[in-house]
Amino acid sequence: MLPVKVMKSGISLLNLEPTTAAGTMPRRRPLHTCGAAFLAIAHKAIIRVQDLDGPLGTTARRAIVFLNSVFPFVYNMLYHWLALLSIMDDHILNVESMVEVVFPPSKHLFDKIDGLVCSAEILPEQLDDFLKKFPLMVHQFPFLDWVLVRLISWLNFLLSILTHWGSKNTRVKEITVDVHCNGTHGCRSEPEVKTAYSPVKSSATQQADSLEAKANAARNHIEPSNAVPSSVQEKANAAGNHKEPSNIVVPEDIRKSVKRLHSLKNRPKSLEEPHCAADSPMYSTYKSANSSPVSDSPHDEFSPYGQMAKSDWSYKEMLKKGKKEEDGEGKDDNTLPESLEAFANDEKAEIAEKDKMPSTTAVLSTYTTFAASAVLVRTVISEVQNISNQLVPKGLQEKIMSKLGFLMGNLSSTMCIVIDEMNGFSNNELFEAAELYLRTRINTSVRQLKVSKVPREKNLSVTINKGEEIIDNFDGMLLKWKFVCMETQKPIFDTENNFTNEIVERKSFELRFEKKFKDKVLDSYLPFVLERSKAIKEEKKVVRIHALGYYGEVDGGGGPWGSVNLDHPSTFDTLAMDPTLKQELIEDLNRFVRRRHFYKRVGKAWKRGYLLYGPPGTGKSSLVAAMANYLKFHIYDLELASLHSNAELRRLLVMTKNRSILVIEDIDCSIDLENREDGDEYSANPMIKKNQLTLSGLLNFIDGLWSSCGDERIIVLTTNHKDRLDPALLRPGRMDMHIHMSYCTFSGFKILASNYLGIKRHWRFNEIETLMEEVEVTPAEVAEEMMKSEDVDAAMEKVVKFLCKKRSECVGKRDSVEGGRDEKKVIGKKRKARSRG
Numbered sequence: 001m002l003p004v005k006v007m008k009s010g011i012s013l014l015n016l017e018p019t020t021a022a023g024t025m026p027r028r029r030p031l032h033t034c035g036a037a038f039l040a041i042a043h044k045a046i047i048r049v050q051d052l053d054g055p056l057g058t059t060a061r062r063a064i065v066f067l068n069s070v071f072p073f074v075y076n077m078l079y080h081w082l083a084l085l086s087i088m089d090d091h092i093l094n095v096e097s098m099v100e101v102v103f104p105p106s107k108h109l110f111d112k113i114d115g116l117v118c119s120a121e122i123l124p125e126q127l128d129d130f131l132k133k134f135p136l137m138v139h140q141f142p143f144l145d146w147v148l149v150r151l152i153s154w155l156n157f158l159l160s161i162l163t164h165w166g167s168k169n170t171r172v173k174e175i176t177v178d179v180h181c182n183g184t185h186g187c188r189s190e191p192e193v194k195t196a197y198s199p200v201k202s203s204a205t206q207q208a209d210s211l212e213a214k215a216n217a218a219r220n221h222i223e224p225s226n227a228v229p230s231s232v233q234e235k236a237n238a239a240g241n242h243k244e245p246s247n248i249v250v251p252e253d254i255r256k257s258v259k260r261l262h263s264l265k266n267r268p269k270s271l272e273e274p275h276c277a278a279d280s281p282m283y284s285t286y287k288s289a290n291s292s293p294v295s296d297s298p299h300d301e302f303s304p305y306g307q308m309a310k311s312d313w314s315y316k317e318m319l320k321k322g323k324k325e326e327d328g329e330g331k332d333d334n335t336l337p338e339s340l341e342a343f344a345n346d347e348k349a350e351i352a353e354k355d356k357m358p359s360t361t362a363v364l365s366t367y368t369t370f371a372a373s374a375v376l377v378r379t380v381i382s383e384v385q386n387i388s389n390q391l392v393p394k395g396l397q398e399k400i401m402s403k404l405g406f407l408m409g410n411l412s413s414t415m416c417i418v419i420d421e422m423n424g425f426s427n428n429e430l431f432e433a434a435e436l437y438l439r440t441r442i443n444t445s446v447r448q449l450k451v452s453k454v455p456r457e458k459n460l461s462v463t464i465n466k467g468e469e470i471i472d473n474f475d476g477m478l479l480k481w482k483f484v485c486m487e488t489q490k491p492i493f494d495t496e497n498n499f500t501n502e503i504v505e506r507k508s509f510e511l512r513f514e515k516k517f518k519d520k521v522l523d524s525y526l527p528f529v530l531e532r533s534k535a536i537k538e539e540k541k542v543v544r545i546h547a548l549g550y551y552g553e554v555d556g557g558g559g560p561w562g563s564v565n566l567d568h569p570s571t572f573d574t575l576a577m578d579p580t581l582k583q584e585l586i587e588d589l590n591r592f593v594r595r596r597h598f599y600k601r602v603g604k605a606w607k608r609g610y611l612l613y614g615p616p617g618t619g620k621s622s623l624v625a626a627m628a629n630y631l632k633f634h635i636y637d638l639e640l641a642s643l644h645s646n647a648e649l650r651r652l653l654v655m656t657k658n659r660s661i662l663v664i665e666d667i668d669c670s671i672d673l674e675n676r677e678d679g680d681e682y683s684a685n686p687m688i689k690k691n692q693l694t695l696s697g698l699l700n701f702i703d704g705l706w707s708s709c710g711d712e713r714i715i716v717l718t719t720n721h722k723d724r725l726d727p728a729l730l731r732p733g734r735m736d737m738h739i740h741m742s743y744c745t746f747s748g749f750k751i752l753a754s755n756y757l758g759i760k761r762h763w764r765f766n767e768i769e770t771l772m773e774e775v776e777v778t779p780a781e782v783a784e785e786m787m788k789s790e791d792v793d794a795a796m797e798k799v800v801k802f803l804c805k806k807r808s809e810c811v812g813k814r815d816s817v818e819g820g821r822d823e824k825k826v827i828g829k830k831r832k833a834r835s836r837g
């Protein structure tokens with residue numbers, strides 16, 4: 001068989017001595033060695049596969065017949081191919097030597113490649129060894145043989161589907177075989193039998209066709225072909241005319257052999273019965289394989305042989321008749337054409353061959369050979385890729401790939417959307433959204449992940465590495481994401497104004513899907529990804545606090561000075577404040593965040609101002625933190641004292657982001673704001689005024705045009721002295737809600753006790769309640785006392801002592817104040833008396 005020769009000779013073709021790399025160890029020719037190994041494996045595979053029965057074997061045999069016919073071409077092609085590989089090898093080895101001289105550490109890499117080539121070289125022998133041991137190994141693992149046999153059945157089934165797929169010419173033919181009887185019964189025609197066959201005909205089918213032609217010719221009185229003996233023609237004509245009994249005599253031995261053939265064909269086709277106990281898994285496997293719906297029994301209509309089998313039944317009918325006659329029903333001499341005899345012999349041979357089912361191990365080893373070939377091909381391809389990556393410049397590679405991609409893209413039914421990280425100079429929101437979304441879609445099919453942790457962030461950040469793919473399902477669509485990261489060179493001028501190249505990483509996502517889903521992906525899937533990523537962002541959002549102020553030169557640098565995670569544990573649950581007020585505030589915040597459309601409709605900037613006032617240590621700052629944690633809004637802590645003009649204030653405002661809380665703490669003492677109406681020493685000079693931070697600048701900032709540049713903004717002012725603030729600052733629309741943070745009440749105390757000591761009640765609670773009605777203490781003071789001991793009773797003791805001390809101080813103060821008043825009254829009375837006197 002010619003191709004086999006080619007395969008064999010392929011190994012020795014151009015098997016030249018490899019050149020010496022770097023003057024040390026001779027290296028193998030990488031491409032030639034791999035190519036030869038591949039041919040050797042392919043040869044083994046072909047040898048094995050042609051011994052198989054079933055669709056796989058048939059296909060292989062046909063392929064071999066085809067290759068035989070084009071042998072000179074194939075041989076030449078392989079020869080040239082290997083010669084070409086050898087030439088390329090020479091270049092590769094030369095380049096390796098040169099690179100090694102210039103860059104010695106690369107030797108390690110080349111040695112590794114050589115090691116790979118070496119393993120490819122010995123792969124055919126290893127494969128042989130493995131195949132020898134394979135049957136033994138199969139028996140060592142329970143159920144493995146069963147699994148493999150199942151697998152093979154399904155592969156055969158698939159192959160048979162592929163073989164017949166698209167064969168539109170499949171049709172049903174009617175073959176009418178008229179057999180004339182001689183003797184007492186006179187002539188009679190046999191029933192017509194329908195036969196379906198595929199255009200891929202076996203020899204038996206072809207013979208059936210020739211017989212059909214003859215029979216048709218006989219029936220239709222058409223001049224038969226030269227191949228048909230005249231006796232047969234005459235008899236067929238006679239049969240076609242239904243006039244005279246035929247003289248065709250079926251020889252006894254033919255009849256017998258046809259009978260035997262009949263019995264052979266009726267026998268169920270089975271796999272080779274294994275030599276093991278009946279209850280072993282192998283035996284059950286064999287049983288189940290025989291009853292498999294995909295068996296290639298000729299009686300199975302799903303089998304590729306099944307259709308041919310139907311034609312056999314037509315002859316069976318005929319044989320039945322012959323049998324009847326033989327049994328005495330018709331004593332007359334039955335006759336068959338000579339061609340039928342030939343057909344019967346051929347059929348018999350074919351059936352006998354078909355009955356020779358391949359052994360399980362033979363089938364398995366063939367598939368293993370194929371698998372190994374595939375592995376080798378992959379290795380070779382990746383090696384070639386590696387080498388071409390080194391040899392072909394990146395730009396050229398990209399061009400080739402883009403051209404190839406264009407060609408493939410036109411042919412393929414898939415579409416690809418590329419989502420780049422950057423959209424011009426700004427970030428692409430969709431890229432960020434996809435990155436976040438895909439983090440939730442990582443599954444076991446991903447091979448490489450990237451894990452990182454930002455300082456002070458609790459959770460690890462897990463993303464896919466470059467080149468990795470993720471499959472997603474959405475509304476019946478299959479979507480394939482790939483993370484692509486390409487290094488490109490960007491020309492820049494360095495510090496000395498020299499032209500140089502900077503390596504820039506271009507990240508993007510490729511989203512592939514079927515072309516027909518284009519609209520669905522753009523209209524539904526990508527908006528869904530954006531929506532999901534928003535929700536994920538919100539879930540994972542870590543509230544940050546930004547220091548906002550100008551710390552550099554005046555009107556020079558400055559800006560948000562930096563930010564840190566706000567790790568403030570304060571929440572509405574831990575805040576000791578009047579429960580009704582707390583509830584009111586929570587509801588107000590909820591209303592604010594859900595009223596986007598309302599604010600738009602009424603033409604108001606989507607912002608809200610809160611004034612928190614009360615003595616120091618009553619929890620104003622804690623309340624701001626609780627609000628930020630509740631809404632997941634970042635905080636901008638504006639340092640008014642660092643600003644010098646309204647312009648700076650405006651510039652800072654522009655830098656803040658939406659969904660944030662802008663806080664100005666202790667506004668009464670942070671800066672001495674001049675009244676907007678009343679002028680002062682500067683107001684006379686407009687230039688000086690322009691460069692000042694004024695109250696009107698601040699008011700504009702809070703409520704004027706500048707305040708509307710952003711959405712979902714909350715402004716919080718805190719003060720210890722509400723009365724010192726300009727009423728213009730406090731009016732609704734600027735400060736919408738005034739929250740009084742009062743001294744600690746008993747309900748506030750219970751919240752502190754629960755937070756700090758973990759108690760809901762204590763026997764000292766009544767005493768404390770009475771004391772708290774009498775004295776003014778801040779939550780900060782109470783919290784401080786509670787922290788002085790870890791023991792609950794001791795801590796409560798401290799709180800009581802503290803409250804008693806406060807009370808006595810208050811009483812002392814009151815007494816002294818009252819005493820002073822009494823003294824003043826006495827002095828006054830004395831004065832009055834003296835003046836009267």
Ligand SMILES: Nc1ncnc2c1ncn2[C@@H]1O[C@H](COP(=O)(O)OP(=O)(O)OP(=O)(O)O)[C@@H](O)[C@H]1O
Nearest residue numbers: 574575576577616617618619620621622779780783
């Ligand atoms: N209402 C409160 N509920 C719970 N803890 C509080 C409360 N008030 C004060 N504290 C505790 O006291 C500490 C100081 O409180 P905070 O700084 O919030 O008070 P403040 O009113 O902002 O003070 P200042 O006006 O001096 O800035 C906080 O760390 C907190 O633990």
